[in-house]
Amino acid sequence: xxxxxxxxxxxxxxxxxxxxxxxxxxxxxxxxxxxxxxxxxxxxxxxxxxxxxxxxxxxxxxxxxxxxxxxxxxxxxxxxxxxxxxxxxxxxxxxxxxxxxxxxxxxxxxxxxxxxxxxxxxxxxxxxxxxxxxxxxxxxxxxxxxxxxxxxxxxxxxxxxxxxxxxxxxxxxxxxxxxxxxxxxxxxxxxxxxxxxxxxxxxxxxxxxxxxxxxxxxxxxxxxxxxxxxxxxxxxxxxxxxxxxxxxxxxxxxxx
Amino acid sequence: xxxxxxxxxxxxxxxxxxxxxxxxxxxxxxxxxxxxxxxxxxxxxxxxxxxxxxxxxxxxxxxxxxxxxxxxxxxxxxxxxxxxxxxxxxxxxxxxxxxxxxxxxxxxxxxxxxxxxxxxxxxxxxxxxxxxxxxxxxxxxxxxxxxxxxxxxxxxxxxxxxxxxxxxxxxxxxxxxxxxxxxxxxxxxxxxxxxxxxxxxxxxxxxxxxxxxxxxxxxxxxxxxxxxxxxxxxxxxxxxxxxxxxxxxxxxxxxxxxxxxxxxxxxxxxxx
Amino acid sequence: xxxxxxxxxxxxxxxxxxxxxxxxxxxxxxxxxxxxxxxxxxxxxxxxxxxxxxxxxxxxxxxxxxxxxxxxxxxxxxxxxxxxxxxxxxxxxxxxxxxxxxxxxxxxxxxxxxxxxxxxxxx
Numbered sequence: 138x139x140x141x142x143x144x145x146x147x148x149x150x151x152x153x154x155x156x157x158x159x160x161x162x163x164x165x166x167x168x169x170x171x172x173x174x175x176x177x178x179x180x181x182x183x184x185x186x187x188x189x190x191x192x193x194x195x196x197x198x199x200x201x202x203x204x205x206x207x208x209x210x211x212x213x214x215x216x217x218x219x220x221x222x223x224x225x226x227x228x229x230x231x232x233x234x235x236x237x238x239x240x241x242x243x244x245x246x247x248x249x250x251x252x253x254x255x256x257x258x259x260x261x262x263x264x265x266x267x268x269x270x271x272x273x274x275x276x277x278x279x280x281x282x283x284x285x286x287x288x289x290x291x292x293x294x295x296x297x298x299x300x301x302x303x304x305x306x307x308x309x310x311x312x313x314x315x316x317x318x319x320x321x322x323x324x325x326x327x328x329x330x331x332x333x334x335x336x337x338x339x340x341x342x343x344x345x346x347x348x349x350x351x352x353x354x355x356x357x358x359x360x361x362x363x364x365x366x367x368x369x370x371x372x373x374x375x376x377x378x379x380x381x382x383x384x385x386x387x388x389x390x391x392x393x
Numbered sequence: 394x395x396x397x398x399x400x401x402x403x404x405x406x407x408x409x410x411x412x413x414x415x416x417x418x419x420x421x422x423x424x425x426x427x428x429x430x431x432x433x434x435x436x437x438x439x440x441x442x443x444x445x446x447x448x449x450x451x452x453x454x455x456x457x458x459x460x461x462x463x464x465x466x467x468x469x470x471x472x473x474x475x476x477x478x479x480x481x482x483x484x485x486x487x488x489x490x491x492x493x494x495x496x497x498x499x500x501x502x503x504x505x506x507x508x509x510x511x512x513x514x515x516x517x518x519x520x521x522x523x524x525x526x527x528x529x530x531x532x533x534x535x536x537x538x539x540x541x542x543x544x545x546x547x548x549x550x551x552x553x554x555x556x557x558x559x560x561x562x563x564x565x566x567x568x569x570x571x572x573x574x575x576x577x578x579x580x581x582x583x584x585x586x587x588x589x590x591x592x593x594x595x596x597x598x599x600x601x602x603x604x605x606x607x608x609x610x611x612x613x614x615x616x617x618x619x620x621x622x623x624x625x626x627x628x629x630x631x632x633x634x635x636x637x638x639x640x641x642x643x644x645x646x647x648x649x650x651x652x653x654x655x656x657x658x659x660x661x662x663x664x665x
Numbered sequence: 666x667x668x669x670x671x672x673x674x675x676x677x678x679x680x681x682x683x684x685x686x687x688x689x690x691x692x693x694x695x696x697x698x699x700x701x702x703x704x705x706x707x708x709x710x711x712x713x714x715x716x717x718x719x720x721x722x723x724x725x726x727x728x729x730x731x732x733x734x735x736x737x738x739x740x741x742x743x744x745x746x747x748x749x750x751x752x753x754x755x756x757x758x759x760x761x762x763x764x765x766x767x768x769x770x771x772x773x774x775x776x777x778x779x780x781x782x783x784x785x786x787x788x
Contacts, residue, residue: 176645182411182438190642210725211409329412331437461683492753494687496694499719499751505685509678516675537711540685541702606710 149297152198155311156230157239157290157298163314164230165221166338168200170310173328177201178208184334185211199226215337239294246286253281316340400448400594400634402657410643411438417650419657420447424636427451427475427484435478449479450594453486456521458531459504460490464517469524476527483593485530485563486521488514488551505540506550518558530561530593533583535571535600535609547578548586555591562587564632565596566622567609573622574607580622584629594634597623597656612641615652620659627663635660694750716746719760726761733774741773 149157155167169186172178177194180186188194188208196202203226204217212220221227234240257277264270290298303309303319306327315325315335325335401421406414408429414420415438423442430436430451443449453472456464476484489501504510522529533551545553555562564587572578597620599613615637626632635656639649691697693712699705720742724731731738745767751760768774 176647179410179413179643179646181409182436183408185409187409187643189645191644191648210728329416331412333437461679461686463679490686493683493690495753496687496690497751497753497755498690498694498715499722499757500715502686502689505682509682512675512678513682537714538703538707608714 149301150198151305151307151311152200152230153234153239154298154301154308156234157294158301158312159314161222161227161231162218162339163311164200164227165204165218166315167307167311168198168204168221169217170307170315170328171197172201172204174307177205180214180330180334181211182331182334184214184337186214186217187211198230200224200230202226213337214334215339218338234294237293238291239297240289241287241291243289244283244287247284250281250284250286253277253284257281314338398633400636402653402660403594403634403636404649404653405452405636405638405640406439406442406449407640407643408436408438410639410649411436413643413646413649414438415441417646417653419650419653422448422450422634422636424450424452424485424638425475425479427453427472428455430475430478432471432474432478439479443479448482450481451475451479451484453484454501455491456486456517457489457491458486458517458521459488459502459510459514460492460517461513462492464521466520466524469521473525473527476525481527483528483530483561484525485532485561485593487532487534488554489534501534503534503536503538503540506543506545506547507540508544511545511550511553514554515557518554518560522558522560528561528593530563532563532565532596533568533572535565535568535607536576537606537608539576546582546586547572548583551587555588560591561593562591563593563596564626565598566626567596567598567600567615567619567638570616570619570622571600571607571609574602580625584626589626589630592630592632594636595623595626595632596636596638598638599652610641611638614644614648615655620655623656623659624662627660631664632660690750694747696747716743719746719751722757723761723764726758727765730761730765730768730774734768737773741768 151171152164152167156164169178173180175195176189177191177196178186178188186208187210188205194202194205196205200221203224204221207217207220231240235242254277257274257280260270260274260277264274298312301308301312303312306324309317309319309324309327313319313324315328315330316338317324319327323332323335325332402419403422403424404414404417404420406423406425414423423439425439430439439449451472453468456468456472458464472484472486475481487501488504490504491498491501504514518529518531531551531554533547551562554560569578569580569583573580597615598609598611599615600607600609600611600619601613602608623635637649637652637656643649685700688697688700689703692699692703692708693715699708720739723742724738734741742764745764749763749767765774769776
């Protein structure tokens with residue numbers, strides 16, 4: 138059931154690919170996908186994730202540990218992802234990727250950045266007759282460049298993404314998310330997840346651009362969890378636990 | 394009885410492991426805790442199992458049939474409605490009391506094995522049977538303490554219950570093992586005394602030894618000793634069905650599958 | 666053949682059984698005196714087992730309260746449980762809610778807990 142580690146290669150761990158592809162949310166999805174792949178957690182039809190009870194847990198990253206620690210009781214699928222994305226462990230991953238030169242501080246991108254470009258263009262035309270307008274032209278083109286925003290991935294980060302292939306189901310989650318598709322097949326199906334569960338996740342953003350575009354749409358990358366307002370440790374993520382509550386006939390209770 | 398023969402090997406369906414139950418190989422039937430189901434919107438997983446033709450048997454935990462009060466007919470009605478919703482050939486609850494003196498113990502408490510308790514139990518079972526659409530099977534519970542002044546052995550108590558009410562028996566071999574450890578019940582004598590021809594099916598569950606007490610937790614692995622009690626039972630009668638109960642700390646799919654396989658091995662050994 | 670139990674005899678049997686069962690549950694759930702003839706040590710084992718099961722259910726139904734109380738959860742719950750044995754007909758969810766309320770009344774939980782946790786619980 139679990140994909141052998143050798144097959145996955147020793148290049149970039151899936152969780153990092155997830156982070157590079159679409160920020161902390163995707164990295165959290167990838168970490169959960171890895172736990173599912175290794176049979177360390179299970180998901181129920183009503184969308185509750187629970188830890189598989191066993192002696193030792195073969196976790197590979199701090200984010201995975203953080204997710205498992207938060208699963209002392211079943212937690213909703215989407216809440217697991219939210220809590221992990223906001224965790225301190227995820228912030229550490231963010232810092233590590235930055236330190237290793239795979240990401241850089243991204244400038245926020247204004248949705249209407251092209252307006253500056255249009256105004257710059259008009260000014261450029263006008264400056265043919267009124268040369269002093271050139272100063273304004275340069276100003277507006279500068280504004281356009283600034284508001285276009287800097288891509289959060291460095292060249293090295295993009296290169297790391299290039300090598301990733303969706304043939305592995307964990308990497309498929311890293312690149313496309315549980316809500317995405319790989320060769321026309323929903324990624325959730327690769328994990329036998331019911332669509333009702335997968336749809337509790339926020340809709341996957343549309344990809345912008347093509348051709349090596351794995352790096353695009355990664356606006357969330359830089360904005361993850363820099364500030365002190367978010368975060369907190371993983372284990373405290375509340376979340377409701379649905380389910381009957383009635384309890385079965387067992388549970389004589391271990392005394393103490 | 395029609396429909397209850399050859400249930401095979403099954404597992405208690407729980408919402409936390411619904412996908413696991415659906416995927417496990419060799420699940421011939423399942424049991425659902427009746428109190429956790431709502432009529433009108435069955436869990437998708439239960440509907441799917443029904444569509445596959447897997448029998449679903451409602452198992453109740455709250456009728457308190459061994460309680461001093463007349464059985465609560467609302468609870469009986471719900472159990473019957475669940476049985477009809479899943480097309481079950483039979484339903485079950487326990488030989489126990491849950492509520493008394495205005496309090497709820499939150500667990501299945503053993504009843505005193507006295508004539509008084511038996512008369513009351515018989516009256517409650519008859520009332521429940523009269524209000525159920527399908528036959529009722531009753532299960533022996535695990536006790537941590539023994540009532541004083543018992544007039545009958547547990548086997549005699551159940552045998553007389555069957556004789557007077559014509560109910561079926563659901564023998565929990567883990568509970569039988571627990572009682573052997575905790576209150577000195579003799580499993581062989583128990584099996585000698587109960588009418589095995591009225592055996593509906595068998596429960597197997599895991600538990601944990603804590604000092605000199607065995608706790609029937611349904612959250613630990615099935616002990617080999619419990620499978621030995623199953624083996625003893627199977628040497629006397631071919632049980633129509635055997636069901637594994639797990640209520641907490643669910644292990645991996647593989648581990649659950651191997652517990653089912655171990656149960657099947659014991660059953661098959663005696664089928665020759 | 667099964668004997669026919671006379672209605673009156675049945676009523677008397679119900680009363681005697683009711684007294685026995687009520688006495689046992691009171692001893693196990695509400696610190697009542699130990700009923701005659703029972704092994705005291707086993708009563709203790711049963712008492713702890715029932716308490717542990719109830720505590721587990723409340724912890725599962727109210728994870729936020731359990732997390733907030735941390736190490737205090739267990740002693741507080743055990744004190745609450747003896748003071749407030751579960752009434753027949755009550756639901757486990759009501760038990761969990763009553764425990765949270767009991768903690769708030771004793772100042773063990775802040776009053777405005779709800780607003781704080783809304784953020785986590787909303788979808």
